[in-house]
Amino acid sequence: MSTDPLLRIRDLRVSYPAAGGAGGAGGMAEVVHGVDLDLASGERVALVGESGSGKSVTARAVLRLDPDARLSGGIELEGVDLLGLPQRRMREIRGGRVGLVFQDPLASLNPVMTIGRQVMQPLVIRGVSRRVARRRAIELLERLGVRDAEHRVDDYPHQFSGGMRQRVVIAIAVIAEPALLIADEPTTALDVRVQARVLELLHELAAERGMSILLITHDLGIVAGFAERAVVMRHGRAVETGTVDQIYNAPRHDYTRALLAAVPRIGGDVTRPLAVIGAAGNAPEEEES
Numbered sequence: 571m572s573t574d575p576l577l578r579i580r581d582l583r584v585s586y587p588a589a590g591g592a593g594g595a596g597g598m599a600e601v602v603h604g605v606d607l608d609l610a611s612g613e614r615v616a617l618v619g620e621s622g623s624g625k626s627v628t629a630r631a632v633l634r635l636d637p638d639a640r641l642s643g644g645i646e647l648e649g650v651d652l653l654g655l656p657q658r659r660m661r662e663i664r665g666g667r668v669g670l671v672f673q674d675p676l677a678s679l680n681p682v683m684t685i686g687r688q689v690m691q692p693l694v695i696r697g698v699s700r701r702v703a704r705r706r707a708i709e710l711l712e713r714l715g716v717r718d719a720e721h722r723v724d725d726y727p728h729q730f731s732g733g734m735r736q737r738v739v740i741a742i743a744v745i746a747e748p749a750l751l752i753a754d755e756p757t758t759a760l761d762v763r764v765q766a767r768v769l770e771l772l773h774e775l776a777a778e779r780g781m782s783i784l785l786i787t788h789d790l791g792i793v794a795g796f797a798e799r800a801v802v803m804r805h806g807r808a809v810e811t812g813t814v815d816q817i818y819n820a821p822r823h824d825y826t827r828a829l830l831a832a833v834p835r836i837g838g839d840v841t842r843p844l845a846v847i848g849a850a851g852n853a854p855e856e857e858e859s
């Protein structure tokens with residue numbers, strides 16, 4: 571049996587045209603500096619780090635979503651080198667073998683297309699009949715907790731709440747049964763209770779379908795109950811990779827310790843101010859209250 575990972579990223583470097591011509595050769599500035607990441611079939615991995623650490627750029631590189639980005643290194647999905655594929659094949663992979671969920675559900679939905687048509691679309695463009703696609707869309711929305719989905723498929727996005735819209739976005743991402751779901755801060759825009767439910771749904775879907783998930787988050791607090799492994803990113807580099815248990819209980823890198831210290835803990839002292847992550851990656855500054 572093959573032990574090849576579903577996704578294998580090696581020495582990934584991502585550069586963008588540098589503003590004002592500064593930066594590296596050819597006026598490019600490198601923002602991701604040689605990231606390695608493996609994701610096994612059915613595995614849930616979290617990519618964690620502060621804003622600007624390169625998490626989204628890494629995730630977007632997997633699907634080659636930024637036409638301006640120059641990518642080097644290796645990205646293999648199911649043994650296929652994605653960096654060598656023509657754009658036509660990449661379009662098949664997006665929404666096909668790889669589903670995508672972004673932070674802002676409203677921005678990801680078309681305001682003038684019904685929910686049903688948007689959820690059906692990945693199936694319809696892959697040749698499934700409208701009748702079958704509509705049925706599958708209704709079933710999936712119901713599975714994701716959209717009540718009365720039979721009728722609500724004919725609504726428009728503005729008629730859905732934020733949490734319900736994020737379920738719709740998840741439905742669009744998974745309806746074609748991807749092997750991998752990339753979820754970039756999928757719950758950041760939601761209130762805490764809805765956040766927990768959406769993460770639970772993603773977890774259940776992954777288990778039911780054997781789907782892998784790459785969860786991108788700045789919030790180490792949500793990783794423990796969700797992922798099996800985590801990759802901690804800082805300044806465009808993966809500074810620590812390990813099981814969630816190891817990362818939480820025996821972090822090796824100062825920066826990981828600082829991120830952990832910033833997570834409010836249930837049962838912890840809620841009057842203590844949150845730790846601030848030091849600019850040089852030192853232990854967090856703490857203030858007595």
Ligand SMILES: Nc1ncnc2c1ncn2[C@@H]1O[C@H](COP(=O)(O)OP(=O)(O)OP(=O)(O)O)[C@@H](O)[C@H]1O
Pocket residue numbers: 586587601619620621622623624625626627628636638788
């Ligand atoms: N299209 C782009 N052109 C130039 N630079 C970019 C582009 N997209 C991202 N960057 C830069 O790459 C770096 C990493 O950004 P990235 O969005 O991956 O961070 P992140 O860790 O996902 O943070 P956030 O949670 O804020 O999105 C940042 O310095 C950002 O300014």
